[in-house]
Amino acid sequence: EVQLVQSGAELKKPGESLKISCKGSGYNFPNSWIGWVRQMPGKGLEWMGIMNIANSDTRYSPSFQGQVTISADKSISTAYLQWSSLKASDIAIYFCARGENGAWPNWGQGTLVTVSS
Amino acid sequence: QSALTQPASVSGSPGQSITISCTGTSSDIGGHNYVSWYQQHPGKAPKLMICDVSNRPSGVSNRFSGSKSGNTASLTISGLQAEDEADYYCNSYTSITTSHVFGTGTKVTVL
Numbered sequence: 001e002v003q004l005v006q007s008g009a010e011l012k013k014p015g016e017s018l019k020i021s022c023k024g025s026g027y028n029f030p031n032s033w034i035g036w037v038r039q040m041p042g043k044g045l046e047w048m049g050i051m052n053i054a055n056s057d058t059r060y061s062p063s064f065q066g067q068v069t070i071s072a073d074k075s076i077s078t079a080y081l082q083w084s085s086l087k088a089s090d091i092a093i094y095f096c097a098r099g100e101n102g103a104w105p106n107w108g109q110g111t112l113v114t115v116s117s
Numbered sequence: 118q119s120a121l122t123q124p125a126s127v128s129g130s131p132g133q134s135i136t137i138s139c140t141g142t143s144s145d146i147g148g149h150n151y152v153s154w155y156q157q158h159p160g161k162a163p164k165l166m167i168c169d170v171s172n173r174p175s176g177v178s179n180r181f182s183g184s185k186s187g188n189t190a191s192l193t194i195s196g197l198q199a200e201d202e203a204d205y206y207c208n209s210y211t212s213i214t215t216s217h218v219f220g221t222g223t224k225v226t227v228l
Contacts, residue, residue, distance in 0.1 A: 044222035045163065045206050059216040062118060095162055102151030102210055103168035110162055
């Protein structure tokens with residue numbers, strides 16, 4: 001069974017750094033695509049970026065280029081989403097998803113990020 | 118890359134059929150068949166309902182069907198049931214960013 005398990009909810013202060021994770025199992029993680037999606041409170045889904053784990057080819061959506069970093073550690077089948085300096089506007093639920101043939105059939109449970117002073 | 122355009126809300130009575138449209142451009146929906154649809158219930162992760170414009174993944178009810186004409190994709194839910202009440206998002210590959218883009222989302226209400 002394919003599973004994506006994300007790290008737990010985070011409460012951070014503005015300006016702090018953060019790295020959240022997404023661990024894949026039940027499939028060939030090193031030869032897959034991972035995507036990260038933001039969902040702000042009461043709003044729709046937004047693609048942040050996608051990564052080809054095999055060759056680290058990473059494509060950021062224009063709104064998120066330079067704002068976050070997507071990475072992965074093949075040895076532990078885990079993908080990451082990282083911020084160097086959080087803002088209040090980063091408050092959202094963040095989902096990871098596994099890509100397959102142009103669709104996204106498997107999703108993590110989501111990680112709630114709260115930023116408050 | 119702007120979001121694909123969906124109606125904000127669609128409603129129907131139990132047993133009826135409804136259709137949700139998703140309008141893009143020749144760089145996304147009109148340019149290839151990597152069009153998919155997702156259902157999201159409140160507080161839950163999205164669930165893939167349709168891939169490759171019209172294919173249903175294993176386990177998805179055959180009441181859900183997809184199609185495409187030009188730059189517009191559509192999701193039809195037939196025999197509407199209370200459990201279908203959720204938000205629905207279309208998604209497409211886009212050649213502009215060589216990534217993906219979601220639709221604005223449609224809230225389906227079962228009257």
